[in-house]
Amino acid sequence: xxxxxxxxxxxxxxxxxxxxxxxxxxxxxxxxxxxxxxxxxxxxxxxxxxxxxxxxxxxxxxxxxxxxxxxxxxxxxxxxxxxxxxxxxxxxxxxxxxxxxxxxxxxxxxxxxxxxxxxxxxxxxxxxxxxxxxxxxxxxxxxxxxxxxxxxxxxxxxxxxxxxxxxxxxxxxxxxxxxxxxxxxxxxxxxxxxxxxxxxxxxxxxxxxxxxxxxxxxxxxxxxxxxxxxxxxxxxxxxxxxxxxxxxxxxxxxxxxxxxxxxxxxxxxxxxxxxxxxxxxxxxxxxxxxxxxxxxxxxxxxxxxxxxxxxxxxxxxxxxxxxxxxxxxxxxxxxxxxxxxxxxxxxxxxxxxxxxxxxxxxxxxxxxxxxxxxxxxxxxxxxxxxxxxxxxxxxxxxxxxxxxxxxxxxxxxxxxxxxxxxxxxxxxxxxxxxxxxxxxxxxxxxxxxxxxxxxxxxxxxxxxxx
Ligand code: ASP
Ligand code: MG
Numbered sequence: 001x002x003x004x005x006x007x008x009x010x011x012x013x014x015x016x017x018x019x020x021x022x023x024x025x026x027x028x029x030x031x032x033x034x035x036x037x038x039x040x041x042x043x044x045x046x047x048x049x050x051x052x053x054x055x056x057x058x059x060x061x062x063x064x065x066x067x068x069x070x071x072x073x074x075x076x077x078x079x080x081x082x083x084x085x086x087x088x089x090x091x092x093x094x095x096x097x098x099x100x101x102x103x104x105x106x107x108x109x110x111x112x113x114x115x116x117x118x119x120x121x122x123x124x125x126x127x128x129x130x131x132x133x134x135x136x137x138x139x140x141x142x143x144x145x146x147x148x149x150x151x152x153x154x155x156x157x158x159x160x161x162x163x164x165x166x167x168x169x170x171x172x173x174x175x176x177x178x179x180x181x182x183x184x185x186x187x188x189x190x191x192x193x194x195x196x197x198x199x200x201x202x203x204x205x206x207x208x209x210x211x212x213x214x215x216x217x218x219x220x221x222x223x224x225x226x227x228x229x230x231x232x233x234x235x236x237x238x239x240x241x242x243x244x245x246x247x248x249x250x251x252x253x254x255x256x257x258x259x260x261x262x263x264x265x266x267x268x269x270x271x272x273x274x275x276x277x278x279x280x281x282x283x284x285x286x287x288x289x290x291x292x293x294x295x296x297x298x299x300x301x302x303x304x305x306x307x308x309x310x311x312x313x314x315x316x317x318x319x320x321x322x323x324x325x326x327x328x329x330x331x332x333x334x335x336x337x338x339x340x341x342x343x344x345x346x347x348x349x350x351x352x353x354x355x356x357x358x359x360x361x362x363x364x365x366x367x368x369x370x371x372x373x374x375x376x377x378x379x380x381x382x383x384x385x386x387x388x389x390x391x392x393x394x395x396x397x398x399x400x401x402x403x404x405x406x407x408x409x410x411x412x413x414x415x416x417x418x419x420x421x422x423x424x425x426x427x428x429x430x431x432x433x434x435x436x437x438x439x440x441x442x443x444x445x446x447x448x449x450x451x452x453x454x455x456x457x458x459x460x461x462x463x464x465x466x
Contacts, residue, residue: 001031001036001037001038001039001040001188001227001228001229001230002027002031002039002040002224002229002230002231002232002233003039003040003041003042003220003221003223003224003227003229003231003232003233004023004024004027004039004040004041004042004220004233004235005041005042005043005044005198005216005217005219005220005232005233005234005235006020006041006042006043006044006140006235006294007044007047007216007217007234007235007236007237008044008045008046008047008048008049008050009047009236009237009294009295010043010044010235010236010237010294010295011043011044011046011047011136011139011140012046012047012048013046013081013082013085014081014082014085014086016294016295017082017086017139017140017143018086018143019294019295019297020041020043020140020143020235020294021140021143021144021147021149023235023294023297024039024041024144024149024193025147025149027039028149028191028193031191032191036230037185037188037189037191038187038188038190038191038192038193038194039188039193040184040188040193040194040195040196040223040224040227040229041140041151041193041194041195041196042195042196042197042198042216042219042220042223043133043136043137043140043195043196043197043198043216044132044133044136044198044199044216045131045132045133045135045136045199046078046079046082046132046135046136049075049078049132049135049136050129050132050199050213052071052074052075052132053071053075053107053128053129053131053132054125054128054129055071056068056071056072056075056107056111056128057110057114057120057124057125057128057129058120059071060110060111060112060114060115060120061114061115061117061118061119061120062118063115063118065111065112065115068111068115069108069111072104072107072108072111075104075107075131075135076100076104079100079135079136079139080097080100082139083096083097083100083139083142086139086142086143086146087142087143087146088146089146092142092145092146095142096138096139096142099138100135100138100139103131103134103135103138106131107128107131110124110127110128121166122166122167123166123207123209125166125167126166126167126169126200126207126208126209126210127207127208129199129200129210130157130197130199130200130208130210132199133156133197133198133199133200133216134155134197134200136197137153137195137196137197138153140195141153141195144193144195149193150191150192150193151192151193151194151195152187152192152193152194152195153195153196154183154184154194154195154196155196155197156196156197156198156199156200156201156219157200157201157202157206157208158179158183158202159176159179159180159183159184159196159201159223160176160179160200160201160202160219160222160223161175161176161179161201161202161203161204162201162202162203162209162211163203163209164203164205164207164209165209166207166209166210167210167212168210168211168212169201169203169209169210169211169212170211171201171211171222172204173226175204176201176222176226177226180223180226180227184196184223184227185227188227196219196223197216197219198215198216198217198218198219198220199211199215199216199218199219200219201219217234217274217278218278218281220232220234220278221278221279221280221281221282221287221289222281224281224282224285224287225281225282225284225285225287228285229287230287230288231287231288231289231290232282232287232288232289232290233289233290233292234274234278234289234290234291234292235292235293235294236291236292236293236294237293237294237295238291238293239254239293239296239299239301239466240254240255240256240291240292240293240299240300240301240302240466241254241255241258241263241266241274241291241302241304241317242254242255242317243255243316243317243318243452243455243456243465244317244318244319244448244451244452245320245448248445248448248449249448249449249452252452252456253456253459253465253466254299254301254302254465254466255302255316255317255464255465255466256300256302256303256463256464256465256466257302257303257304257305257308257463257464258302258303258304258308258316258317258464259304259305259306259308259402259433260279260282260283260289260304260305260306261433262316262317262400262401262402262433263279263289263304264279265319265398265400265433265434266317266319266398266400267279269319269320269321269396269398269400269434269436274289274291274304279304282304283306286306288303288304288305289303289304289305290302290303290304291304300466308402309463311402311461311464312402312403312406312407313401313402313403313404313406313407313408313409313410314401314402314461314464315399315400315401315404315410315455315456316400316401316402316464317399317400317401318397318398318399318400318448318451318452318455319397319398319400320395320396320397320398320444320448321356321370321395321396322395322441322444323370323393323395323441324356324368324369324370324394324395324396324438325368325369325370325372325375325390325391325392325394326366326367326368326390326391326394326424326425326438327366327367327368327369327378327379327382327388327389327390327391328364328365328366328388328389328390328391329344329364329365329366329367329382329386329387329388330363330364330386330387330389331363331364331385331386331387332363340365340385340386341360341365343385344365344367344382344385344386347378347381347382348367348369348378350381351374351377351378351381352374353369353371353373353374353378354369354370354371355367355368355369356368356369356370356396357396357425357427357436357438358427359425359426359427365386366425368394368396368425368438370396375390391424393440393441393442394424394438394439394440394441395438395439395440395441395443395444395447396436396437396438397436397437397438397439397444397447397448397451398434398435398436399414399434399435399436399451399455400433400434401433401434402432402433403432403433404428404432404433404434404435405428405432406432410435411428411435413454413455414435414437414451414454417450417451417453417454417455418439418446418447418450418451421439421443421446421447421450422439422440422443423437423438423439424437424438424439424440425437425438426438
């Protein structure tokens with residue numbers, strides 16, 4: 001069986017949902033012909049709805065009940081419009097409206113509750129944000145059933161058991177596995193499509209939780225790995241993974257195939273195609289992941305897999321992150337001693353701030369961070385043990401490709417392509433698949449264009465680049 005995950009833009013409105021139903025029908029037909037279980041479908045909220053729910057929750061907690069109610073009205077009409085445009089049977093439309101209205105009623109009660117309390121916990125925020133997926137999936141299930149695709153809608157809170165780290169919950173594997181086996185698998189084996197929500201789950205005590213923003217891909221990978229999927233399709237609104245962001249380089253090329261390692265590196269460095277943790281369950285079970293465009297299903301997309309014929313030193317893509325910060329630390333007491341690094345990293349750990357790039361000399365350490373919520377607390381603690389200097393407005397650029405470390409001349413090509421741009425920090429990952437460096441944010445677009453010209457103006461590997 002396969003898992004098909006549709007992102008927010010793939011289910012944004014009636015037309016998008018109609019396309020999804022056709023894509024699912026095709027896969028269902030294939031599964032029938034090959035005598036395999038029906039596909040499991042995982043959906044995100046309609047594009048923009050999760051953001052609205054979060055805004056609504058904050059508005060309610062800060063006393064702007066009117067703003068919260070206005071946002072709820074927008075959310076309601078968005079979904080009711082889909083019902084009007086898509087469901088032909090009056091009876092089915094009424095049934096769907098009743099189900100949706102039940103959720104909207106719950107949101108209304110939550111708004112009142114949070115308004116009275118005047119505070120919004122991470123746990124409540126998860127409860128609010130879960131409604132996006134619940135509503136989109138209800139509508140899609142109705143569309144699929146009406147168009148003759150036998151579909152079982154399933155509340156993901158019944159099948160994805162998670163930790164109680166609200167906002168960033170992690171799956172509880174054995175519990176999730178037994179739920180999937182008893183609730184989902186029998187339907188799939190009988191040829192019924194199971195349609196559930198990405199992003200959301202529930203703790204063992206039944207509290208709604210979420211896997212974190214963009215978490216639907218992760219849900220798809222979790223379900224796929226447990227169900228032993230032969231592939232996972234991630235349907236989105238781009239043709240696949242590109243050689244860089246087309247907003248900066250319009251002629252960016254599509255990658256036909258890449259490794260999980262490369263994809264993880266790219267995701268981590270800000271390419272918005274896949275949620276970084278998605279990679280993990282798929283890699284361990286060796287399940288190929290296809291990134292596909294639901295608006296242009298004829299495009300082949302990008303296949304992400306463990307097995308790619310290796311092209312030593314071939315650059316696949318250029319990713320970047322804006323709004324990063326470099327922290328430079330200097331301490332003469334570091335010379336010839338040990339334990340200094342431990343002290344430094346303990347401070348970042350205590351402040352729950354991930355460190356991205358590190359570079360050291362005998363008396364200095366520089367790191368970059370992207371999460372700056374606790375920046376002042378971090379620098380305050382660091383100043384107790386070293387001289388500290390903070391540089392804001394930094395961009396990280398990451399050049400990704402197989403076996404870069406083994407190939408000679410790659411670094412020379414990178415840095416001569418961008419000569420004239422001041423490079424503040426360099427790091428070559430131990431993973432051998434990335435060379436990263438930090439520059440001023442205002443140099444970013446120029447650097448990306450120069451690098452793209454250097455590595456992709458003439459590509460010979462037709463089996464890799466479309
Ligand atoms: N709807 C959620 C979000 O916007 C999850 C997802 O789309 O993957 O973050
Ligand atoms: Mg998404």
